[in-house]
Amino acid sequence: MEKQLTKLNIFSAKGIQMRTFHITWLMFFVCFFGWFGLAPLMPTIRAELHLTKAQIGNIIIASVGSTIIARLIIGKLCDTWGPRKTAVRLLLIGSLPVFFVGLAHSYTTFLMFRLAIGVIGASFVITQFHTSMMFAPNIKGTANAVTGGWGNLGGGVTNMVMPLIFAAIVGFGYTSAEAWRYAMIVPGTMMLVIAWLYYKYTKDTPNGNYDEIGYKTKSTKTDWSVLADWRIWALTMAYAMCFGMEVTFDNVASLHFVDNFHLSQSSAGFWAGIFGFMNIFARALGGIVSDKVGKKHGLRGKGLLLAGVLLLEGCGLVLFAQSGTLLIAIISMLSFALFLKMSNGATYGIVPFVNEKNVGLVSGIVGAGGNLGGMLFGFLFKSSAITYVQAFTYIGYTVMVVAAIVFVTRFYKQTANEEQPASGIAAAV
Numbered sequence: 001m002e003k004q005l006t007k008l009n010i011f012s013a014k015g016i017q018m019r020t021f022h023i024t025w026l027m028f029f030v031c032f033f034g035w036f037g038l039a040p041l042m043p044t045i046r047a048e049l050h051l052t053k054a055q056i057g058n059i060i061i062a063s064v065g066s067t068i069i070a071r072l073i074i075g076k077l078c079d080t081w082g083p084r085k086t087a088v089r090l091l092l093i094g095s096l097p098v099f100f101v102g103l104a105h106s107y108t109t110f111l112m113f114r115l116a117i118g119v120i121g122a123s124f125v126i127t128q129f130h131t132s133m134m135f136a137p138n139i140k141g142t143a144n145a146v147t148g149g150w151g152n153l154g155g156g157v158t159n160m161v162m163p164l165i166f167a168a169i170v171g172f173g174y175t176s177a178e179a180w181r182y183a184m185i186v187p188g189t190m191m192l193v194i195a196w197l198y199y200k201y202t203k204d205t206p207n208g209n210y211d212e213i214g215y216k217t218k219s220t221k222t223d224w225s226v227l228a229d230w231r232i233w234a235l236t237m238a239y240a241m242c243f244g245m246e247v248t249f250d251n252v253a254s255l256h257f258v259d260n261f262h263l264s265q266s267s268a269g270f271w272a273g274i275f276g277f278m279n280i281f282a283r284a285l286g287g288i289v290s291d292k293v294g295k296k297h298g299l300r301g302k303g304l305l306l307a308g309v310l311l312l313e314g315c316g317l318v319l320f321a322q323s324g325t326l327l328i329a330i331i332s333m334l335s336f337a338l339f340l341k342m343s344n345g346a347t348y349g350i351v352p353f354v355n356e357k358n359v360g361l362v363s364g365i366v367g368a369g370g371n372l373g374g375m376l377f378g379f380l381f382k383s384s385a386i387t388y389v390q391a392f393t394y395i396g397y398t399v400m401v402v403a404a405i406v407f408v409t410r411f412y413k414q415t416a417n418e419e420q421p422a423s424g425i426a427a428a429v
Helices: 015-035 040-049 055-078 081-102 109-132 137-171 176-183 183-200 224-228 230-259 265-280 280-320 326-347 356-382 388-407
Strands: none
Touching: 015 081, 015 109, 015 137, 015 183, 040 109, 040 137, 040 176, 040 230, 040 265, 055 081, 055 109, 055 230, 055 356, 081 109, 081 176, 081 183, 109 137, 109 356, 137 176, 137 230, 137 265, 137 280, 137 326, 183 230, 224 356, 230 265, 230 280, 230 326, 230 356, 230 388, 265 280, 265 326, 280 326, 280 388, 356 388
């Protein structure tokens, strides 16, 4: 009988656990590649569609807003359908707006397609859920952080690669207006390939798919009592500050570098991509440190770690906002990126343990919190009353406040057989 792995060998593809590990982060990577594929091309799209700052802000809000609802739904579907069927169906349906966004020729239609594409951001919940099924508690945080980090890497790689694809298409004689549209065929095709791999080579659990092993959820009724648990709200706020800032930065970085430092679209995409590329190790580092701290100091120690890296993220953001030169901007960006991505890993080093009876639902709620943060941050970048620099500054201070909230929240482990302790602020401090 297959069982959850207690060790993570990232260079292995043997066994259903490691095969699923690699395919699920690839699925996440490809979805993020498609989700943010338009972001580095926004200087061109802005000029062609004559978009205002407010309209670009609305597009950013739409791109992350739809994922909030999608993540809540996907978390529940993982519990009921199983992660394999959920992933395949999301990839197939989600590829449609990625393929067809090229049909947009106005602000309104582009906004609608951006809203639809945002649904594939829910792929994150599937990856975290599926990884949690394959690995034992002692390594779960690390495994989740690695799959999460490598999947998030798609948001950085797309910032680097899509301008190159765009330039290659222009090189074949197409106009800029045609090139950005044809470029989106690439991530759409990648999604179809991964859908086939996910269907053919993964299983829901180490013992087989839900329908093969007769797995049934204990209750078809959603246990919304988890919403009364303050710890989940603290994690949701934390994730809003780290992942919410990550998706926001992925969306605005190219425009910020073009407008503030007068870089070309390709150069701006490169530096925006470096931010995302740090996911190759930084989110995993957060999960690894979280697991090591957890062995010595339990969930309380993991919570203090999360508070610390959030605080450092906030400080780095403020420094980035005040950067007067490109060199200082890059250095400060790399610093806040490190702690931001470690915060992502540290958050999901806690998530699987706060309510083991509803891992999918809790993952969905916290994951949706990340996108809620991104959507709210979008309103700052939409405003004509404040600059991008001011928006980054305000967000930095907000992250510091949430770090303090996480610091005073007492995290404890709750197994599937335990009654939920009294919740609320009283249980949190």
